[in-house]
Amino acid sequence: MTSVSPVTASSILEEIETIALELNENELLESVRAIRDHNQAAKLRLLVVGATGSGRSALVNLLLGDAGLLPRSPVPKPAVGVEIRHGEQTEVTRVGKDGTSLAVAPDQIRSLIMNADAARDERVEIHVPCDVLRTCDVRIESLEAGYAAGKWRNVLAAIDYVALVLNAGALLSEAERGFIREYLATDIGLERVAIVINQMDLVPEEERSSLVDLVRTFLGPYQSQPAIIELAARDASFED
Numbered sequence: 001m002t003s004v005s006p007v008t009a010s011s012i013l014e015e016i017e018t019i020a021l022e023l024n025e026n027e028l029l030e031s032v033r034a035i036r037d038h039n040q041a042a043k044l045r046l047l048v049v050g051a052t053g054s055g056r057s058a059l060v061n062l063l064l065g066d067a068g069l070l071p072r073s074p075v076p077k078p079a080v081g082v083e084i085r086h087g088e089q090t091e092v093t094r095v096g097k098d099g100t101s102l103a104v105a106p107d108q109i110r111s112l113i114m115n116a117d118a119a120r121d122e123r124v125e126i127h128v129p130c131d132v133l134r135t136c137d138v139r140i141e142s143l144e145a146g147y148a149a150g151k152w153r154n155v156l157a158a159i160d161y162v163a164l165v166l167n168a169g170a171l172l173s174e175a176e177r178g179f180i181r182e183y184l185a186t187d188i189g190l191e192r193v194a195i196v197i198n199q200m201d202l203v204p205e206e207e208r209s210s211l212v213d214l215v216r217t218f219l220g221p222y223q224s225q226p227a228i229i230e231l232a233a234r235d236a237s238f239e240d
């Protein structure tokens with residue numbers, strides 16, 4: 001049986017590159033490489049941030065179309081940042097606060113994230129062959145990470161767009177309000193933020209619009225307004 005690979009912009013570029021190489025078409029080859037470099041440089045850098053248990057992992061799995069990539073469970077995972085980028089194959093690296101990098105077997109992603117050590121691990125880096133990641137780098141951070149203001153500012157300086165994930169059942173804690181006020185409204189601008197009200201499936205239908213109103217009222221005084229998205233990132237009937 002022959003397998004058919006999906007046609008994507010990058011697979012077409014690859015084909016043109018092969019042809020240009022065969023025909024010694026150096027100018028064409030240079031153009032292809034310039035387009036590829038531009039594509040790589042033009043990646044959207046997305047931060048998915050929120051309280052532990054809000055459903056950040058469920059949302060990222062949904063965005064990447066891989067329900068089993070990141071572990072989701074009601075047990076809070078350690079507040080260690082995760083960076084997910086494109087790679088031709090799955091590779092996982094544990095980056096320590098002391099600058100050390102340790103390759104971890106790809107089938108250990110789940111246990112690494114469940115058992116990371118917030119005192120020693122700086123972040124977990126994951127490369128996956130997922131097409132969405134060809135145009136988007138994803139970073140996941142926890143509001144419980146205990147970062148100093150300077151560290152949050154550095155994180156946000158490397159970000160283009162933020163999805164702040166809230167748990168519909170416990171909306172707008174002090175930490176969430178403070179994060180919006182002190183970092184999102186000032187450092188990144190609320191026009192580059194989506195407030196994702198997740199776990200909406202657990203809220204009775206007639207109460208959902210009042211939750212959105214609550215968030216809108218809190219955001220009312222700000223000049224630029226974020227997108228507000230109601231979401232059920234995980235189908236309640238689906239278990240890990």
Ligand SMILES: Nc1nc2c(ncn2[C@@H]2O[C@H](COP(=O)(O)OP(=O)(O)OP(=O)(O)O)[C@@H](O)[C@H]2O)c(=O)[nH]1
Pocket residue numbers: 050051052053054055056057058059071072073074075076077078142198199200201202231232233234235236
């Ligand atoms: N019913 C329902 N459950 C959800 C939804 N999103 C996430 N969950 C569940 O809520 C729990 C926490 O979700 P996670 O995706 O692990 O949350 P997280 O923000 O990554 O949490 P930590 O990594 O533990 O800090 C898991 O048991 C998920 O299956 C949702 O939209 N609806």
Ligand SMILES: [Mg+2]
Pocket residue numbers: 056057058070071072077
């Ligand atoms: Mg998680």
